[in-house]
Amino acid sequence: MNSAFDLRIGESHIEVHKFRTGAILIATLLALVIQAWFPLHFARAALLDLPLLVTIYFGLSRRNPSTGLLLGTAIGLLQDSLSGPTVPLGLFGMAKTIIGYLASSIGARLDTEHPAARFALTAAFFVVHQAVIVMTRRILLAQPEPWFNLHLFAAALVNALVAVFLFILLDRLRRPS
Amino acid sequence: MAVMPSRHKSLVLLAGVIVLQVLLLAVQNKRDSQGRLIRSWTVGAVSPFERAGSYGFGWFRDVWRNYFALRGTRKDNEDLHRENDALKLHIAQLEGKAAEADRLAGLLHFRQSQADVPMVAARVIGGSVGTASLTIQLDRGEHDGIRRNMGVITPDGVVGKIIEAYPNTSLVLLLTDRESGVGAKVADSGIQSPVGGVGEPLITMKYVPSDDEVSVGQRVVTSGMDRIFPRDLPVGTITEIKAGNQFKQIRIKPAANLEKLEEVLVLLTLHPLKETDSAAAKPAAPATSNPAPVSNP
Numbered sequence: 001m002n003s004a005f006d007l008r009i010g011e012s013h014i015e016v017h018k019f020r021t022g023a024i025l026i027a028t029l030l031a032l033v034i035q036a037w038f039p040l041h042f043a044r045a046a047l048l049d050l051p052l053l054v055t056i057y058f059g060l061s062r063r064n065p066s067t068g069l070l071l072g073t074a075i076g077l078l079q080d081s082l083s084g085p086t087v088p089l090g091l092f093g094m095a096k097t098i099i100g101y102l103a104s105s106i107g108a109r110l111d112t113e114h115p116a117a118r119f120a121l122t123a124a125f126f127v128v129h130q131a132v133i134v135m136t137r138r139i140l141l142a143q144p145e146p147w148f149n150l151h152l153f154a155a156a157l158v159n160a161l162v163a164v165f166l167f168i169l170l171d172r173l174r175r176p177s
Numbered sequence: 178m179a180v181m182p183s184r185h186k187s188l189v190l191l192a193g194v195i196v197l198q199v200l201l202l203a204v205q206n207k208r209d210s211q212g213r214l215i216r217s218w219t220v221g222a223v224s225p226f227e228r229a230g231s232y233g234f235g236w237f238r239d240v241w242r243n244y245f246a247l248r249g250t251r252k253d254n255e256d257l258h259r260e261n262d263a264l265k266l267h268i269a270q271l272e273g274k275a276a277e278a279d280r281l282a283g284l285l286h287f288r289q290s291q292a293d294v295p296m297v298a299a300r301v302i303g304g305s306v307g308t309a310s311l312t313i314q315l316d317r318g319e320h321d322g323i324r325r326n327m328g329v330i331t332p333d334g335v336v337g338k339i340i341e342a343y344p345n346t347s348l349v350l351l352l353t354d355r356e357s358g359v360g361a362k363v364a365d366s367g368i369q370s371p372v373g374g375v376g377e378p379l380i381t382m383k384y385v386p387s388d389d390e391v392s393v394g395q396r397v398v399t400s401g402m403d404r405i406f407p408r409d410l411p412v413g414t415i416t417e418i419k420a421g422n423q424f425k426q427i428r429i430k431p432a433a434n435l436e437k438l439e440e441v442l443v444l445l446t447l448h449p450l451k452e453t454d455s456a457a458a459k460p461a462a463p464a465t466s467n468p469a470p471v472s473n474p
Contacts, residue, residue, distance in 0.1 A: 033226045037234070065187035073194050081219030088205045089215055090198035097198065101191045140202055 017061045023173040027054055028075055036082050047155045049126070051075045053163050055096045056125050057170050059103025060112045068107075072100020088141065095132040099125050115164045122163035126156040280440050287332035288442065294407075295445035297321050301438045302346070311354040311374065313438060318343045321443075326405055328444040334411035334432025335359055335399060336441050347443070351435050352380055352412075360402035361412045363391055369400050372412055372429060378436065380413060382427040389425070393418060397429050407444070 031050040039046040055075050059068035076096030080089045103125060112118060130152055137145040284298055299321075303314035317323055319342045329336040329349045337357060341348040350357050353374035361372040361382065368391060370384045385391060395415045401408035411432035419426040 029223065029226050032223055033230045036223070037227055037230055066190050069187065069191050069194060073198070077198075077215070078219055078223070081216045082223060088202050090201040090205075093201075094195055094198045097191065097194050101187065105187075136202070140199065141206065 016063045018175045019173050020175055024058055024071070027170060027173065032078055032082060035079070047158045048162060049129070049159055051079045052096065052099065052126065052129055053122065053159060053166055055100050056103045056122055056163065057167050059100045060107035060121070061174070063104055063108040065101050065104040065108070068104025069097050069101035072096035072098070091133060091136055094136055095129045098132055099129050102128065118167050119160045119164050123156045123160035126159050277439065283332045284440055284442060296442045297323065297445060298440060298442055300440055311351040311376065312340070313349045313351065315347045315349060315441065315443070317443065318345045318347045320344055322445050323347045323443050328406040329441050330410060330444060331433045331438070331441055333434065334413065335406060336433050336435065336438065338405050339443065349441070352431055353378060353435055358403070359406055359412060360400040361397050362400040364396040364398045366390065369402065372397060379416065379428045379430055382429055383424065385425045385427055387421060387423060387425055391415060391418060391425065391427060
């Protein structure tokens with residue numbers, strides 16, 4: 001099996017990446033573990049949403065909407081499960097399902113290897129992710145949840161900045177083409 | 178049957194997954210359940226990694242804190258040691274000044290209670306050079322009116338007498354010296370006898386007849402018969418009495434602390450002193466750090 005292949009859409013060539021065995025599983029677990037534990041020692045780390053970044057990265061890299069949304073669903077539900085009883089199962093699950101689908105769909109149409117593109121896409125996905133969570137809480141759960149504010153704007157920028165460097169690290173998990 | 182395009186498949190899958198999760202949310206809301214089983218499985222699966230991560234981070238943090246983060250500790254420790262030494266020295270100086278202030282306050286109060294007796298305060302600047310005699314050297318001498326055979330006291334009691342007076346210093350023979358002696362009496366009974374030193378911390382009362390009644394704890398004061406010390410200055414307290422053939426062997430603990438003398442008063446007269454009350458030695462006025470002369474011309 002080829003480790004990478006070209007996806008032809010019109011005249012453009014988008015490379016679809018494969019990863020080392022277990023890389024996605026380990027990266028997902030690490031993201032969840034660090035997300036659960038890092039803010040305990042560094043309060044400002046609560047701004048980060050590492051499971052979201054992992055969802056975005058693998059969605060953009062795999063460029064398959066079905067696997068992207070399923071991966072997002074799995075990561076989101078795991079995050080819900082680890083977030084305690086105040087977060088209902090499906091809250092992050094739905095948000096990350098949508099992000100996984102969108103990232104995979106966009107990744108199939110655009111070259112997302114450039115750091116600037118990664119920064120912009122991550123910031124945008126963070127906003128969408130937050131919007132889905134807010135709507136889910138407000139509409140489905142009838143819970144008060146603030147709309148986008150300055151704090152979340154800062155969080156979007158921080159996550160986008162971290163994503164630029166994290167994605168470079170995650171690139172090393174790809175199988176050489 | 179028409180084949181569904183790939184994009185539509187993923188959209189259907191997306192819709193299905195979303196609907197399932199909406200239903201999951203609805204079930205949780207309706208039954209007020211929190212998906213306990215799913216959470217339990219997830220936590221059970223992830224917690225070993227969290228635990229391992231926590232231990233790993235703890236180890237890394239300990240290594241960092243206990244080794245790498247201590248690079249500047251040696252210098253900090255040296256600086257703190259230096260600062261600590263300086264503070265200790267400063268505290269010792271302050272304690273010394275406080276003790277000196279207390280002593281000077283006692284001298285001042287005693288001096289005020291004996292306003293009609295000429296006396297001069299002097300600081301002890303030296304002690305016995307050898308073991309042959311028990312003497313101290315004062316920082317005041319003939320220029321301050323000090324002469325041989327003048328009595329030297331503290332508010333607590335008799336110290337000794339001047340045996341040499343130099344222009345600016347003087348030498349005091351302590352009460353505990355073998356050559357020393359002072360006319361004394363037992364305060365309660367009035368039994369009189371010279372008291373002298375034997376070269377030890379305790380002094381002796383030499384000629385008390387065996388049939389005279391004295392007891393341990395009685396105070397001994399000056400009798401004024403030696404023409405050096407006025408009457409009724411505290412000499413000491415009887416601590417031991419042994420029967421003898423003709424005279425009792427009586428040992429007395431000096432009233433003045435002769436082993437820790439720093440300031441004394443030199444009596445510039447042989448006139449009798451008035452009775453002093455028990456509070457005479459207590460500080461009653463603010464003290465100065467230098468023993469100012471309190472002579473009364």
